[in-house]
Amino acid sequence: EFDVLVVGGGPAGAAAAIYAARKGIRTGVVAERFGGQVMDTLAIENFISMTSTEGPKLAAALEEHVKEYEVDVMNLQRAAAVIPHERGFEVKLENGASLKAHSVILATGARWREMNVPGEKEFRGKGVAYCPHCDGPLFKGKRVAVIGGGNSGVEAAIDLAGIVARVTLLEFADTLRADAVLQKKLASLPNVTVITNAQTTEVTGDANVNGLVYTDRVSGESRRIELEGIFVQIGLLPNTDFVKDTVERTRFGEIVVDARGQTSVPGLFAAGDCTTVPFKQIVIAMGEGAKASLAAFDHLIRESVP
Ligand code: FAD
Numbered sequence: 001e002f003d004v005l006v007v008g009g010g011p012a013g014a015a016a017a018i019y020a021a022r023k024g025i026r027t028g029v030v031a032e033r034f035g036g037q038v039m040d041t042l043a044i045e046n047f048i049s050m051t052s053t054e055g056p057k058l059a060a061a062l063e064e065h066v067k068e069y070e071v072d073v074m075n076l077q078r079a080a081a082v083i084p085h086e087r088g089f090e091v092k093l094e095n096g097a098s099l100k101a102h103s104v105i106l107a108t109g110a111r112w113r114e115m116n117v118p119g120e121k122e123f124r125g126k127g128v129a130y131c132p133h134c135d136g137p138l139f140k141g142k143r144v145a146v147i148g149g150g151n152s153g154v155e156a157a158i159d160l161a162g163i164v165a166r167v168t169l170l171e172f173a174d175t176l177r178a179d180a181v182l183q184k185k186l187a188s189l190p191n192v193t194v195i196t197n198a199q200t201t202e203v204t205g206d207a208n209v210n211g212l213v214y215t216d217r218v219s220g221e222s223r224r225i226e227l228e229g230i231f232v233q234i235g236l237l238p239n240t241d242f243v244k245d246t247v248e249r250t251r252f253g254e255i256v257v258d259a260r261g262q263t264s265v266p267g268l269f270a271a272g273d274c275t276t277v278p279f280k281q282i283v284i285a286m287g288e289g290a291k292a293s294l295a296a297f298d299h300l301i302r303e304s305v306p
Helices: 012-022 036-040 054-065 134-141 153-159 178-187 282-303
Strands: 002-005 027-031 072-075 077-084 089-093 098-106 111-112 143-147 166-169 194-195 198-205 210-218 223-226 227-234 235-236 268-270
Touching: 002 012, 002 282, 012 027, 012 036, 012 054, 012 072, 012 098, 012 282, 027 098, 054 072, 072 223, 077 098, 134 143, 134 153, 143 153, 153 178, 153 194, 166 210, 178 194, 178 198, 210 227, 268 282
Parallel strands: 002 027, 002 098, 027 072, 098 268, 143 166, 143 227, 166 194
Antiparallel strands: 077 089, 089 098, 111 235, 198 210, 210 223
16 A cells, blocks of 8 residues: 555656655556656757756656655556545556555646647657747747647747747637737737638658648638648647546646645645646646645645544
């Protein structure tokens, strides 16, 4: 039986595990894939104190740091359900096994929704990007498209317009869905073009992206835009379906947490990209993981008073 069982082995989960283990309590980590999204990342230039690193390198460093402590790491294991009991929790794994813990920290992250068009996967990291805070500066002075006219797409376009030469925003519907104040700001920028009724059909390139093809949904015509980068902003999907009946989530699937990472269930904490915490970044996920872990420890010392 664990004192703290962390579900997820990304930056948030690793930080939570280290902070718990340093309290000398029984700590476990269940991770479908240790490292999380960091494993899919090439250059990382905004992890403070490291001018630049690469995803797999940072993931290896996370693992090495966790293994410095007595943490039971169960990698390649997927949690299927979290069941609150009188005292503590049962975490059911997809392989049929079941783990018990006094407190649980959910750190299962999120994934970007993909367009699912030819070329997208092939050119991921070679012009196809999902995070303007992370990869925007790589396209300084170049031409980019933003796919998606919701708040995140329009925010991304405004952000990128200050860095790149030209931004083309493509929206599938006939109007943008972003807040009016964002749309007004976007319309004031000289180097941004908005195309509505546009369905992206293909990403093209040689070594790197060199363009995209879309269908004008009004005329049915296929058109091509030459560019160097494509930021896909059609949604972030938190990996939280397995706890949908256990804990309060937003309509986007984010687990609702307070400033201490506490969820709607006492003793159940959450941290990082799977939660309502704004801005999904490595440095933020780590801080949130540490915070949730300290809050879980606080919970345990109160709970175990005889
Ligand atoms: P994740 O990293 O998503 O980790 C989630 C963990 O939970 C994984 O171990 C996963 O396998 C596991 N998991 C999920 N479901 C289950 C389950 N049911 N059972 C068990 N385990 C489960 N951020 C930056 O700060 N700088 C960057 O340059 C940067 N670049 C990025 C580039 C790309 C291509 C991507 C995709 C993201 C990038 N990010 C960047 C964002 C950053 O990677 C995330 O904000 C960060 O990894 C979030 O950490 P996390 O621990 O909350 O979640």
